[in-house]
Amino acid sequence: MGDTIVAVATAWAPAAIGVVRLSGPEAKHIVEKLWKGPSLRPRLAQVGYLVDRTGEPLDQAVCTFFPAPKSYTGEDVVEISCHGSLYVLRRVVELCVEQGARLARPGEFTMRAYLNGKLALDQAEAVADLIQAQSARAHRLALSQFRGKYYEKVRQFRQQLVEFLALLELELDFAEEDVEFASRERLRELLRTLLAEIKQLLQSYRAGQAVREGIPIAIVGRPNAGKSTLLNAILQEERAIVSDIPGTTRDTIEERLFLGGYELRLIDTAGLREKPADAVEAEGIRRAQAKLREAFLILYVFDASQESLSAAQKAAQLLLGSIEGLPLLWVANKVDLGAAGPLEGAVAVSAKTKQGLSELESAILERLGEAGLGGEVLLSHLRHYESFVRAQEALEGALGLLEAGGGTELIAEELRAAQHAIGEITGDITPDEVLGVIFSRFCIGK
Ligand SMILES: Nc1nc2c(ncn2[C@@H]2O[C@H](COP(=O)(O)OP(=O)(O)OP(=O)(O)O)[C@@H](O)[C@H]2O)c(=O)[nH]1
Ligand SMILES: [Mg+2]
Numbered sequence: 001m002g003d004t005i006v007a008v009a010t011a012w013a014p015a016a017i018g019v020v021r022l023s024g025p026e027a028k029h030i031v032e033k034l035w036k037g038p039s040l041r042p043r044l045a046q047v048g049y050l051v052d053r054t055g056e057p058l059d060q061a062v063c064t065f066f067p068a069p070k071s072y073t074g075e076d077v078v079e080i081s082c083h084g085s086l087y088v089l090r091r092v093v094e095l096c097v098e099q100g101a102r103l104a105r106p107g108e109f110t111m112r113a114y115l116n117g118k119l120a121l122d123q124a125e126a127v128a129d130l131i132q133a134q135s136a137r138a139h140r141l142a143l144s145q146f147r148g149k150y151y152e153k154v155r156q157f158r159q160q161l162v163e164f165l166a167l168l169e170l171e172l173d174f175a176e177e178d179v180e181f182a183s184r185e186r187l188r189e190l191l192r193t194l195l196a197e198i199k200q201l202l203q204s205y206r207a208g209q210a211v212r213e214g215i216p217i218a219i220v221g222r223p224n225a226g227k228s229t230l231l232n233a234i235l236q237e238e239r240a241i242v243s244d245i246p247g248t249t250r251d252t253i254e255e256r257l258f259l260g261g262y263e264l265r266l267i268d269t270a271g272l273r274e275k276p277a278d279a280v281e282a283e284g285i286r287r288a289q290a291k292l293r294e295a296f297l298i299l300y301v302f303d304a305s306q307e308s309l310s311a312a313q314k315a316a317q318l319l320l321g322s323i324e325g326l327p328l329l330w331v332a333n334k335v336d337l338g339a340a341g342p343l344e345g346a347v348a349v350s351a352k353t354k355q356g357l358s359e360l361e362s363a364i365l366e367r368l369g370e371a372g373l374g375g376e377v378l379l380s381h382l383r384h385y386e387s388f389v390r391a392q393e394a395l396e397g398a399l400g401l402l403e404a405g406g407g408t409e410l411i412a413e414e415l416r417a418a419q420h421a422i423g424e425i426t427g428d429i430t431p432d433e434v435l436g437v438i439f440s441r442f443c444i445g446k
Pocket of ligand 2: 227228229240241242248249268269270271
């Protein structure tokens with residue numbers, strides 16, 4: 001590493017306080033050249049003045065020195081809290097550079113923390129997520145990953161595999177003697193447990209993705225059912241055009257909204273019908289159907305003054321091709337006009353009078369909870385997902401071989417592959433590209 005890096009650690013906007021951070025062997029030395037105040041002592045916040053080379057004061061500041069290894073990066077770190085003027089912050093960074101520091105690259109502080117063994121790789125990724133978390137759930141997800149509780153378990157998995165593998169290798173060394181060090185029964189048990197856990201994780205990937213990026217919820221139904229009116233009612237703003245002409249919404253409209261700690265992406269779509277009036281509407285319907293497949297939850301809106309729930313379900317079956325396995329929530333709209341038939345099993349609302357809206361919101365939250373979104377531990381990164389898929393394939397291969405009485409050499413090979421895949425997640429094995437991808441997601445100063 002060698003060099004000393006510097007960056008503004010707080011947001012680049014005028015604020016009461018701004019923090020400039022340095023990390024590296026020269027951090028203390030560099031700051032001392034700009035510092036007029038009590039000498040820097042470990043982990044003690046001290047007040048003084050920052051001055052330029054001519055001794056001209058720049059700002060009053062608080063400096064804190066964190067000697068290696070007890071610092072965020074594991075190197076000598078100095079944090080300078082000055083007034084958060086963009087001019088002052090820029091000058092402080094310039095002065096540090098004049099004295100020999102180098103501007104940090106995005107994520108470089110956290111990368112150093114990782115390289116110095118302060119953070120595991122998945123924790124470093126969680127730092128980026130923590131900074132970017134927009135909703136309470138996304139924050140909780142990042143924090144639980146940061147605290148490493150979950151990945152502790154993943155490390156245990158890997159440890160168990162390593163131990164088994166060692167026994168198998170030993171057997172291979174004593175191949176002529178036909179000994180069995182590793183109990184095949186215990187190995188089978190281990191593989192089954194691991195596979196079950198991994199399956200759960202893979203399922204939670206989609207959920208984790210949705211929590212971090214906003215949960216897609218599509219509003220679909222026939223033209224004129226009141227979908228756009230419902231979107232506006234939930235958002236409490238006149239976002240989408242509403243009219244009594246069927247086929248009003250042509251393109252999909254997406255708006256974000258926070259509800260019960262989740263960030264939702266509500267997607268209003270063109271009304272579905274078999275005979276669109278023109279090519280534009282036909283394209284709108286095609287897009288609606290595409291949104292439907294991405295959605296975590298589908299609000300199927302129907303005009304309850306015109307049709308009963310069972311009639312709406314039949315219509316949906318026709319319009320959507322099949323409703324088998326779709327995450328549908330039935331919304332009976334326009335109940336202010338009365339009901340054409342029984343509505344049990346649907347949430348009754350009037351987008352116009354806003355009656356039933358809070359029940360609808362509770363129903364949405366309940367469904368999200370059932371879909372596993374409220375759970376404590378979720379897999380949230382594509383990188384982890386891909387590694388777990390590879391681990392799964394290898395473990396399934398090993399289990400298959402074991403059950404077919406396959407040779408030790410082949411089983412060991414599969415276990416090696418699984419162990420390698422899991423090792424990539426926690427950073428016990430890190431090809432350089434993986435590191436590059438992870439740390440480029442950071443902002444400068446982290
Ligand atoms: N009485 C009553 N009228 C409603 C209600 N919701 C919507 N409407 C009316 O129904 C008509 C259609 O509403 P939209 O929200 O445009 O319907 P849509 O489902 O978005 O229609 P498309 O965009 O054509 O697919 C409008 O005249 C609305 O004012 C409701 O709860 N009660
Ligand atoms: Mg509409």
